[in-house]
Amino acid sequence: MEAQKRKEREPCPRQKANFLSYIIFGWTIPIFFKGYKKELNTDDLYQPLREHKSDGLGDRLCEAWENEQKQARMKNRKPKLLRAGFRVFGWEIALLGLVLLTLEMLFKVSQPFFLGKLVAYYSRQQGDITEAYLYAGAVVLCSAINVLFIHPYMLSQLHLGMKLRVAACSMIYRKSLRLSKTALGDTTAGQVVNLLSNDVGRLDLAVLFVHYLWIGPLETLVVTYLMYREIGYSAIYGVLFLLLFIPLQAYLGKKTSELRLRTALRTDERVRLMNEIIQGIQVIKMYTWERPFAALVAMARK
Structure with a gap:
């Protein structure tokens, strides 16, 4: 029987999208038009970006981890995967942190400041109307810039979290193939499943909120100062x-x-039990032990 040839998928338009198309998500328009004309299926999906492929991400993280182990042996310290991750993705994390700092401190904090100036203008008896126009334009501009850049920023953060997750999964997979027989006896399938499904998945959420750990206190100080100027010690x-x-x-x-x-x-124990039951399913069926083992599975799931 001849194997069916898979249709070569089109390259992702984001690969060659310019800055404006990236900001306003213009590169997504073709697939929306295609979905409007017909029902989408898996063949309509684009190829993954080159920077998202697991082989390249895994190679970079494994190389950084080997260098971290060498430096740890030279300095007589314990190697840390976090250092290896920062060597690979540190510049992206820093760049996105700088973008968020600009959005939060420059535009989001400035918006209520200009709004207060606009309200104060109408509280005075006299004033130049140009001043009101400038304050109103500043409020609209801050809001527009924040709305325009926050969604590309969030998408970039999600992409970075996905790259961290894919690189970690690739590293776990390669490590599992090199485990010794002694290590295989100490490592259950449930532990590997938990690593690949639950633990590694937390990287997506961690990347989204990690910058607020240092931007949050700075923004709190600035906002507290602005409120103190308006209402005094009550703000503090x-x-x-x-x-x-x-x-x-x-x-x-x-x-x-x-x-x-x-x-x-508990999940590790349940997966280990299910793995053992599947391996010995022929013996269980031969001796009609379905009900006792079903009770064990039900107990493990509680």
Whole structure:
């Protein structure tokens, strides 16, 4: 039987999109037109971007990890995967952090400042109308720039998180192929499944919010100062009251991580049990042990 030849997919338009097309998502228009004319299927999907392919990402991260291990042995310290990840993706993380800092500190914070100036203009008896136009234009401009750039920024963050996840999955897969027999005895299939499905997937969310850890305090100081100029010490008291919830959130986050760890351990046990049942399914069927093992599976799923 002859194998069916797969249709070569078209290259992704984003690969050659210019800056304006990237900002306004103009490169997505062709697939929308195609979806308007007919129902889309898997053949209509584009090829993955070159920078998203797992072989290249895995090679870069594995090379950085080997260099990190060499430096750790020379300096007599424990190697850290985080350092290797920063060597590969550090410039992208820094660039996106700079973009977010500009959006948050320059445009988002400036918008209420100019709005306050506009309101103050109408509170005065006299004034040049040009001043009101300038303040109103500044408010609209800050809002427009923030709306125009925040979505490409979020898409870039999601792409970066995906690249981190793909590189980590490729590294885990390569490591699993090189495990010794002793290590295979200590590593269950459930642990590998958890790594590839749950643990690595957290990189997508971590990339989205990691920059707020250092931008948030800076923005809080600036906003507190602006509110202090308007309403005095009441602004400081209000911000301090909000900061009191940080220890509570830290405590709840710690408890959530403990519960997630317990859930992961139960998932490891359940996957290991299912793997053993599948391997011995012929013996189970021969001795009609379906009900006892079904009870074991039901107990593991509770």
